[in-house]
Amino acid sequence: MKRNHLVLLALLLSASGFCQNKKESSGKAFSTDGKKITVYTTADSINLRLTQTDNLAFKPAKQPLETEISVFVNPNKTFQSFMGIGGAITDASAEIFAKLSKEKQQEFLNAYYDKEKGIGYSLLRTTIHSSDFASGSYTYIKEGDKDLKSFSIDHDKKYRIPMIKSAIKAAGGKLPLYASPWSPPAFMKDNKDMLKGGKLLPEYYQSWANYYTKFINAYEKEGMPIWGITIQNEPMAVQKWESCIFTAEEERDFLKNFLGPTMAKNGYADKKIVVWDHNRDLMFQRANMIYSDPEASKYAWGMGFHWYETWAGGEPMYENVAKVYEAYPDKKLMFTEGCVESFDAKKYQFWANGERYGASMIHDFNNGTVAWTDWNILLDQNGGPNHVGNFCFAPIHGNTSTGELIYTPSYYYIGHFSKFIRPEAKRVSTVVSRSQLLSTSFLNTDGQMVTVVMNKSDKKVTYNLFIDMNKTVVEIPAHGIQTLVY
Structure with a gap:
């Protein structure tokens, strides 16, 4: 008798599970009928x-x-699930935007952020103090201020913050915004320079972790909610511009011992922390190092990556994105930066530039990426301003001499995705x-x-x-x- 009861119970549980599975998958099936x-x-x-x-x-x-x-x-x-497509409002973008006529500013905002008139951007990146795409280097504190008592974002209030607010408004009042640092202040680094690589000194780990929370607090007080941050832009590249090296172990330890706990302690546990933020070539090794440590992994929402691994002369390493997606399916992937390097005004309409975007976006999405972010959304007729001469292309250029906007093939290629694929879509x-x-x-x-x-x-x-x-x-x-x- 007891055995019969057990069999009956098993059947009931099995039926219950079947009903539950059926309920979970009972969404209306897609049909081509009448489409x-x-x-x-x-x-x-x-x-x-x-x-x-x-x-x-x-x-x-x-x-x-x-x-x-x-x-x-x-x-x-x-x-x-799809999160969004967008671009970065850098100091360079904001400085050029400010030089456009009111009519051209509105045309530009519509072109990027309006779903009907433009290509419906739904995501935004910006920098934590300066990158190379600015008229000069700067931070939000006085040099040597370890306690961050002088912290102020007044610099950004001239150009960058007004442009970000205009973009949010043009996008309908909501635009997920994330931010990335290119370098800690010079005094916090072993080379005493914001440029040319160097490393964050251990005695400033806590001070630098506090810096991110100060930034979030200051931007949110200005009415710009921060979705998340990346830990360090391109942490394995010594650049002639703002840069800082973090090995995989160093990024892991900074995240688990300083940045993660500091964000949580300051009420920002809901803000997303994105690791790596560099090229596809080394992303798998970085994922292995950080995600295999439970104490570090718990703070990491996912991984950001760029497309510049081709600097060494090879092909884009799309498969590495797929390998990370396969190995760590619970972690998110987002493309955080890409642009066409080596600006040349004769190549505004060079078609291969647009195709580079199209191929990357298709491969990256098919390999598990949830969001895709272009670099500068606007540059001038010289591919700048850039304070170290690293001039590049943007999808739209603003000619400050003529006042005209120049739309490149990249703008239209990106638009084939961003205008039609909306947040929360499923691949x-x-x-x-x-x-x-x-x-x-x-x-x-x-x-x-x-x-x-x-x-x-x-x-x-x-x-x-x-x-x-x-x-x-x-x-x-x-x-x-x-x-x-x-």
């Missing part, structure tokens, strides 16, 4: 810029042939059958699917978009990018 597909295209050869080019419909399909090129989307397989399994194309898909919370397809080849491509055994046929121009909304 119209709106196609937006950007392509150099036929001068299209985020232009609506087609309205299509799904039709019943047969097994695709090897001779056909296809994109396969499986809405039943979903992955990470959906997407696979292409030929290497000419790259693709990723996201399902927005309103039930709209967004599939981005990029053609890297020199020829136009006709491809099938498959969902189950329904398809539509699309043509994408050579060196083009498309967003399909359905």
